[in-house]
Amino acid sequence: MSYVRPKFRHPQLPKNKLGYTTREYEGSLSTLCAGCGHDSISTAIVQACFELSLEPHRVAKLSGIGCSSKTPAYFLGQSHGFNSVHGRMPSVATGAYLANRDLIYIGISGDGDTASIGMGQFVHAVRRNLNLVYIVMNNGCYGLTKGQDSATADVGSKSKAGSVNPFEAIDLAGMALELGATFVAQSFSGDKTQLVPLIKAALSHNGFALINVISPCVTFNNNPGSTKSYDFVREHMDATATMDFVPLQSVISAEYGEGTKTVVTMHDGSKLALNKLEAEWDPSDRVSAVRALYNARLEGEVLTGLLFVDSKSTELHDIMQTSKRPLNSLHQSELSPGNEKLQKINSVLR
Amino acid sequence: MVNDFVVRFANVNGTGSASANYLFAKSIFRMGIPVSPKNIFPSNIQGLPTWYEVRVSEKGYLGRREGIDIAVSVNPQSIVEDIKGIAPGGYFIYDSTKPLHEELFRADVTFLGIPMMETCNREFSDPRQRLLFKNVMYVGALSALIEIEYTVLEQLIGEQFKGKEKLIAPNLKALQLGIDYAREHFECPLPMRLERRDLVGNQIITTGNSACGLGAVYGGATVAAWYPITPSTSVAEAFDDYASELRIDSEGRKNFAIIQAEDELAAIGMVIGANWNGSRAFTATSGPGVSLMNEFLGLAYFAEIPAVLIDVQRVGPSTGMPTRTQQSDITLAAYASHGDTKHVLLFPSTPTECFEMTAKSFDLAEQLQTPVIIMSDLDLGMNDHMCDPFTWNDKYEYDRGKLLDADDLEKITRFGRYLDVDNDGIPYRTFPAVHPSKGAYVVRGTSRDEYATYTEDSPAYKRNMDRLVRKWNTAKTYVPKPEVYQKHSPARDAMLFFGTTTQSALEARDYLGSIDAMRLKSFPFCQEVADFIVKYDRVFVLEQNRDGQMRSLLITEFNADPKKFISVLNYDGLPITAAQIVDQISIHMTSGRKK
Numbered sequence: 001m002s003y004v005r006p007k008f009r010h011p012q013l014p015k016n017k018l019g020y021t022t023r024e025y026e027g028s029l030s031t032l033c034a035g036c037g038h039d040s041i042s043t044a045i046v047q048a049c050f051e052l053s054l055e056p057h058r059v060a061k062l063s064g065i066g067c068s069s070k071t072p073a074y075f076l077g078q079s080h081g082f083n084s085v086h087g088r089m090p091s092v093a094t095g096a097y098l099a100n101r102d103l104i105y106i107g108i109s110g111d112g113d114t115a116s117i118g119m120g121q122f123v124h125a126v127r128r129n130l131n132l133v134y135i136v137m138n139n140g141c142y143g144l145t146k147g148q149d150s151a152t153a154d155v156g157s158k159s160k161a162g163s164v165n166p167f168e169a170i171d172l173a174g175m176a177l178e179l180g181a182t183f184v185a186q187s188f189s190g191d192k193t194q195l196v197p198l199i200k201a202a203l204s205h206n207g208f209a210l211i212n213v214i215s216p217c218v219t220f221n222n223n224p225g226s227t228k229s230y231d232f233v234r235e236h237m238d239a240t241a242t243m244d245f246v247p248l249q250s251v252i253s254a255e256y257g258e259g260t261k262t263v264v265t266m267h268d269g270s271k272l273a274l275n276k277l278e279a280e281w282d283p284s285d286r287v288s289a290v291r292a293l294y295n296a297r298l299e300g301e302v303l304t305g306l307l308f309v310d311s312k313s314t315e316l317h318d319i320m321q322t323s324k325r326p327l328n329s330l331h332q333s334e335l336s337p338g339n340e341k342l343q344k345i346n347s348v349l350r
Numbered sequence: 351m352v353n354d355f356v357v358r359f360a361n362v363n364g365t366g367s368a369s370a371n372y373l374f375a376k377s378i379f380r381m382g383i384p385v386s387p388k389n390i391f392p393s394n395i396q397g398l399p400t401w402y403e404v405r406v407s408e409k410g411y412l413g414r415r416e417g418i419d420i421a422v423s424v425n426p427q428s429i430v431e432d433i434k435g436i437a438p439g440g441y442f443i444y445d446s447t448k449p450l451h452e453e454l455f456r457a458d459v460t461f462l463g464i465p466m467m468e469t470c471n472r473e474f475s476d477p478r479q480r481l482l483f484k485n486v487m488y489v490g491a492l493s494a495l496i497e498i499e500y501t502v503l504e505q506l507i508g509e510q511f512k513g514k515e516k517l518i519a520p521n522l523k524a525l526q527l528g529i530d531y532a533r534e535h536f537e538c539p540l541p542m543r544l545e546r547r548d549l550v551g552n553q554i555i556t557t558g559n560s561a562c563g564l565g566a567v568y569g570g571a572t573v574a575a576w577y578p579i580t581p582s583t584s585v586a587e588a589f590d591d592y593a594s595e596l597r598i599d600s601e602g603r604k605n606f607a608i609i610q611a612e613d614e615l616a617a618i619g620m621v622i623g624a625n626w627n628g629s630r631a632f633t634a635t636s637g638p639g640v641s642l643m644n645e646f647l648g649l650a651y652f653a654e655i656p657a658v659l660i661d662v663q664r665v666g667p668s669t670g671m672p673t674r675t676q677q678s679d680i681t682l683a684a685y686a687s688h689g690d691t692k693h694v695l696l697f698p699s700t701p702t703e704c705f706e707m708t709a710k711s712f713d714l715a716e717q718l719q720t721p722v723i724i725m726s727d728l729d730l731g732m733n734d735h736m737c738d739p740f741t742w743n744d745k746y747e748y749d750r751g752k753l754l755d756a757d758d759l760e761k762i763t764r765f766g767r768y769l770d771v772d773n774d775g776i777p778y779r780t781f782p783a784v785h786p787s788k789g790a791y792v793v794r795g796t797s798r799d800e801y802a803t804y805t806e807d808s809p810a811y812k813r814n815m816d817r818l819v820r821k822w823n824t825a826k827t828y829v830p831k832p833e834v835y836q837k838h839s840p841a842r843d844a845m846l847f848f849g850t851t852t853q854s855a856l857e858a859r860d861y862l863g864s865i866d867a868m869r870l871k872s873f874p875f876c877q878e879v880a881d882f883i884v885k886y887d888r889v890f891v892l893e894q895n896r897d898g899q900m901r902s903l904l905i906t907e908f909n910a911d912p913k914k915f916i917s918v919l920n921y922d923g924l925p926i927t928a929a930q931i932v933d934q935i936s937i938h939m940t941s942g943r944k945k
């Protein structure tokens with residue numbers, strides 16, 4: 001459990017337009033490891049929804065399977081949630097969105113959940129411009145199954161078992177840009193000042209919004225030299241071969257200015273290089289976003305910020321020309337054509 | 351031999367024979383004579399042999415019958431087999447543009463050669479028309495030979511080309527070329543011929559897939575997600591076509607959404623997401639798709655989310671044989687997924703039932719909050735079947751099951767998504783956004799208590815699994831009841847069948863001295879099935895798969911003595927015939943008695 005929520009709340013907690021405090025946007029207590037980056041992202045989601053004065057019950061939160069996918073229980077306790085199956089959140093979210101276009105949908109996934117088992121569904125959700133905020137809590141490993149490499153782990157990094165990952169990492173943001181995603185952003189779980197506005201922007205976007213958030217796994221991401229490494233635990237693991245010791249860690253935060261770079265020291269002392277887009281960055285140019293992302297990668301850096309947004313995006317329902325009203329609100333009289341029409345159909349079949 | 355024979359057309363796939371063959375079958379239907387056409391086609395778009403078998407039966411036997419009385423051959427590839435397949439005394443109608451090899455002739459078959467290609471090449475200039483009208487020409491020849499009424503054909507051609515009137519004249523010309531040639535060269539009519547009757551009443555003729563698609567429109571489906579696979583594709587297409595006609599709002603927008611998904615996993619995922627969010631949603635697939643959907647079906651079972659899945663069954667893996675018919679997904683569908691799972695299955699046997707069961711399946715899925723799988727098959731789905739007309743009761747209201755709205759939530763102190771309030775195993779559910787502060791929960795497959803709160807408590811898990819058994823028992827009272835065919839004198843033997851085995855089973859029953867029988871319509875088996883089975887020493891279970899899957903299900907669910915159930919099977923990819931049933935049962939009737 002990462003923190004114990006204080007029972008006492010300051011009576012003057014700020015209120016939003018709806019008269020709600022952040023409390024109305026919180027969920028149940030997290031069961032993730034102390035210091036897990038995923039919890040920071042949950043907190044950022046709470047903050048973003050609070051600041052936007054969203055009605056919590058008008059938000060639906062969906063996820064796949066993984067530590068990351070457990071988080072919907074830890075934010076927006078008054079929203080309906082769906083912890084689905086591994087890698088298949090996009091399809092469940094698609095169905096949900098088709099049923100009711102009027103709600104706000106937040107999809108939570110992990111790097112394993114998205115870049116491996118769920119790759120097929122991820123790319124198709126992008127290409128359909130599903131109106132969904134898609135947050136990847138990217139720790140470069142499979143947290144819940146105890147630390148295997150994920151497809152976003154850097155080439156050359158060492159796995160828990162000591163073998164070197166020989167495979168190229170999948171760059172989710174770059175891929176989304178190629179696929180025609182209408183909103184692509186990257187951030188770091190510990191950078192609230194950047195993450196909260198990005199989530200708010202994504203929530204306001206009319207179409208698919210990807211936020212790939214680097215989120216350290218304090219327990220398993222033990223790949224020395226990688227962008228998400230954590231060595232300390234590994235020594236203890238080697239000794240016992242099981243994960244019976246998880247040290248209590250504190251959350252890593254990194255707040256840095258626009259157009260600047262910062263190097264974050266991870267729990268094990270390894271470094272994560274972040275490069276924040278400058279304030280004048282024009283996010284309407286897909287080609288320069290692809291180029292900047294690629295250049296940063298060559299430098300071994302993670303480029304953060306809103307890389308690209310298409311403000312005139314046409315989302316799925318409008319592409320499909322479905323009713324402006326939520327399909328789940330249609331009455332039987334609008335759905336069943338009735339017996340007279342059926343008898344006409346019969347007569348054609350004689 | 352009036353109104354009782356089988357005609358088989360041997361065509362090349364992709365040469366436009368389908369509409370000519372359909373014209374032939376439909377004209378017989380229009381003459382008031384029971385008819386049942388069946389496609390036997392390859393997994394191919396152009397070039398391979400394809401057959402169309404039409405059984406004409408005054409008695410109304412609509413199952414497949416072996417023994418071809420008239421073979422029409424426009425495919426040299428399959429000619430040797432086609433001639434071999436003709437019953438003694440039968441006829442072989444072929445394109446005599448090129449002479450037939452001496453050794454192909456059979457003394458017990460009458461060969462009727464028609465220079466179809468030669469005539470069409472002479473009469474039509476467009477190469478496409480030359481090919482297409484060969485087909486219409488043989489229908490013309492047949493109409494002279496077996497006396498199809500000309501006015502019926504003329505009318506059907508007029509209907510077929512409504513809106514494309516300029517195609518009517520060349521079609522009628524091709525028809526006449528066939529008629530004239532047959533009249534000049536052969537003694538018309540043949541002894542095997544048609545006579546107008548009044549035996550089809552107000553019946554319609556259509557495919558099961560089209561009926562399922564229409565049923566989904568009437569049943570209130572607003573979301574459909576699917577991935578192309580023969581023989582289920584035309585379910586989604588029919589839904590799209592009917593809905594595009596019947597479900598457009600005042601702004602010209604669609605009151606439905608249909609998505610061709612990236613695969614079957616996504617298709618069922620979308621269906622689950624939509625149902626969770628309050629839309630009625632369905633998917634249609636075949637065996638390979640059901641295999642892929644297994645994980646999600648388990649989630650829907652455990653998380654108690656309604657879903658409708660139409661499984662149009664076919665033969666096993668690969669391409670080729672799989673586009674033939676079978677009832678071989680029974681155990682796959684009944685117990686699909688990991689953990690302890692069981693699913694509600696419905697077994698339609700006619701397009702009318704495809705329509706009704708699909709429409710009703712949405713009620714059933716929502717009442718029971720679980721997936722409902724409609725077990726159709728290629729024969730039912732893709733072939734035209736004579737059946738009762740569709741009807742709809744305008745007073746009937748959708749039953750959305752146990753749903754709580756905002757007012758209901760106001761009245762209760764604490765909402766428990768998985769609480770068995772009524773002691774029938776069925777809990778109450780809420781849709782997202784139902785209420786600002788009540789009724790929300792996180793859906794999970796397992797690991798939660800009655801209030802949907804996360805827990806890994808073993809007793810909570812067990813309590814839930816036991817409640818699901820209660821729900822399963824309740825389901826037995828919700829599903830459609832079987833149809834019983836009984837004599838009144840006590841009998842020792844009975845037969846049990848379902849789906850497309852029905853037509854042949856009922857025909858076989860006539861030959862077997864009205865053996866008692868039951869047609870299953872659903873799984874779980876209801877009390878009526880149990881009551882029926884205990885009455886007999888032996889129950890013949892008729893099905894179209896190798897392993898007697900329904901038999902296994904009966905033995906498992908009733909914990910019954912396997913010796914009691916005797917399999918009667920066909921699994922060669924063609925619909926089961928009455929003769930196969932009679933042969934297999936007869937063996938037991940003579941030898942099996944003394945035990």
Ligand SMILES: Cc1ncc(C[n+]2csc(CCOP(=O)(O)OP(=O)(O)O)c2C)c(N)n1
Nearest residue numbers: 066067068086110111112113141142143144
């Ligand atoms: C079909 C299936 N295969 C495997 C698993 C086991 N599994 C659970 S979580 C997980 C990986 C999760 O990794 P990621 O999405 O990166 O989430 P994280 O735990 O790192 O946040 C796997 C493989 C599963 N639940 N379902």
Ligand code: SF4
Nearest residue numbers: 033036067143217218
């Ligand atoms: S294992 Fe890693 S990802 Fe999972 S909760 Fe712990 S720190 Fe987070």
Ligand SMILES: [Mg+2]
Nearest residue numbers: 110111139141
């Ligand atoms: Mg991960």
